[in-house]
Amino acid sequence: MTNINDNYLKLRGAYLFPEIARRVTAFLEREPAAASRIVRCGIGDVTEPLVPAVLDAMHAALDEMGRRETFRGYGPPLGYDFLREAIVAGDFDGLDIAPDEVFISDGSKTDCGAILDVLGTGNRTGITDPVYPVYVDSNVMAGHTGEARDDGSYDGLTYLPCTADNGFVPAIPSAPLDLVYLCYPNNPTGGMITREQLRAWVDYALEHDAIILYDVAYKDFVREADAPRSIYEIDGARRCAMEFHSFSKNGGFTGVRCGYTVCPRELAGRTRGGEEVPLHGLWARRWSTKSNSVGYVVQRGAEALYSEAGRAQTRNVIENYLENARLLREGCRSIGLTVYGGVDAPYVWVTCPDGVDSWGMFDRMLEEANVVVTPGVGFGRCGEGYFRISAFNTRENVEEVVRRMKAMVNQPA
Numbered sequence: 001m002t003n004i005n006d007n008y009l010k011l012r013g014a015y016l017f018p019e020i021a022r023r024v025t026a027f028l029e030r031e032p033a034a035a036s037r038i039v040r041c042g043i044g045d046v047t048e049p050l051v052p053a054v055l056d057a058m059h060a061a062l063d064e065m066g067r068r069e070t071f072r073g074y075g076p077p078l079g080y081d082f083l084r085e086a087i088v089a090g091d092f093d094g095l096d097i098a099p100d101e102v103f104i105s106d107g108s109k110t111d112c113g114a115i116l117d118v119l120g121t122g123n124r125t126g127i128t129d130p131v132y133p134v135y136v137d138s139n140v141m142a143g144h145t146g147e148a149r150d151d152g153s154y155d156g157l158t159y160l161p162c163t164a165d166n167g168f169v170p171a172i173p174s175a176p177l178d179l180v181y182l183c184y185p186n187n188p189t190g191g192m193i194t195r196e197q198l199r200a201w202v203d204y205a206l207e208h209d210a211i212i213l214y215d216v217a218y219k220d221f222v223r224e225a226d227a228p229r230s231i232y233e234i235d236g237a238r239r240c241a242m243e244f245h246s247f248s249k250n251g252g253f254t255g256v257r258c259g260y261t262v263c264p265r266e267l268a269g270r271t272r273g274g275e276e277v278p279l280h281g282l283w284a285r286r287w288s289t290k291s292n293s294v295g296y297v298v299q300r301g302a303e304a305l306y307s308e309a310g311r312a313q314t315r316n317v318i319e320n321y322l323e324n325a326r327l328l329r330e331g332c333r334s335i336g337l338t339v340y341g342g343v344d345a346p347y348v349w350v351t352c353p354d355g356v357d358s359w360g361m362f363d364r365m366l367e368e369a370n371v372v373v374t375p376g377v378g379f380g381r382c383g384e385g386y387f388r389i390s391a392f393n394t395r396e397n398v399e400e401v402v403r404r405m406k407a408m409v410n411q412p413a
Helices: 006-010 016-030 032-037 052-065 081-091 108-117 133-141 195-208 279-290 296-304 308-334 358-369 395-410
Strands: 102-105 125-129 157-161 179-183 211-215 241-246 259-262 268-270 276-278 339-341 347-351 386-390
Touching: 006 133, 016 032, 016 358, 052 296, 052 308, 081 102, 081 296, 102 108, 102 279, 108 133, 108 211, 108 241, 108 259, 108 279, 125 133, 179 195, 195 211, 276 279, 308 339, 308 347, 308 395, 358 386, 358 395
Parallel strands: 125 157, 125 179, 179 211, 211 241
Antiparallel strands: 102 259, 241 259, 268 276, 339 347, 347 386
């Protein structure tokens, strides 16, 4: 009989969002009349359509694909130069990033798992808690962890607590790590790291020859003037960091699929024998072997995000989501809940009422308000006692969510 990858058997339960979907389905089987009232503020999926600049570019590219003289087959496995050059000009002006250090993919979720193809076992890996579940689960699948503990954590990972007390930015550990996952603006807490805090992490990585995997999927939501948009704004980061980008949230590409990583040529790891090896060539080989990149039409659409019209149009969409976050934040505070995030990120991180745990609050919101949120414990042990509300929704739905939450509080006992 064919062997399987036993590491998959170490995964605890369902991935968070399928479990949420299962619970919603079970609720609707009991209460089918509630189907038309459900408002989904759980998964961070966008609701606004692609902006006109993107649509125009994709239509033009599709027309090209319909003519023999302009048809394109397999594209460059690491991405078309026109998109890589637009990214460098638009996202890294003055930061000494070259187009050939940009790798186009179908999204940062894919990249977070794919990077483990070129990183060996035995790394001392630090993961923030709470955290985007893909970071943990992909390490489990790759065999980079031990068994699951009773509390849902895994042997072999170093958990870096992110709490209200530290502003949801982990303290620099006293022990050396080889690999560190950081995500700012943060999913799920909506928190943001300061330039000084990020510099401290870069200094730590340089001191210990560690690599930081820096996820900036929500960078376009940052509104604080001095907050870092890229880790490469910090001196020395080219020697210790890869950066993960997504067009899903700023460009509405969740259903289109496109993102990219930056892997500087100076970034290196070591073989088991101690030989230093640049990651750039390994990462390029990984994509050249396992992928044919992203379709031409999609890459033309992504390029349009960097046009003058594309920037203006996406800026309006982002401001709309941030206004939703403000309404949710203020609505939660008005009923006495403690709220974090929602300023530089499209997520509002809310403290559960006394005596109610994360899944309890999920069930209460679903059953009493017909609103789907995300239980904080699904993101890690330090997420217990919180729930996340996504601002990716229509203004009408967000206003309705606030109204229903206030009605829940005002219901007679």
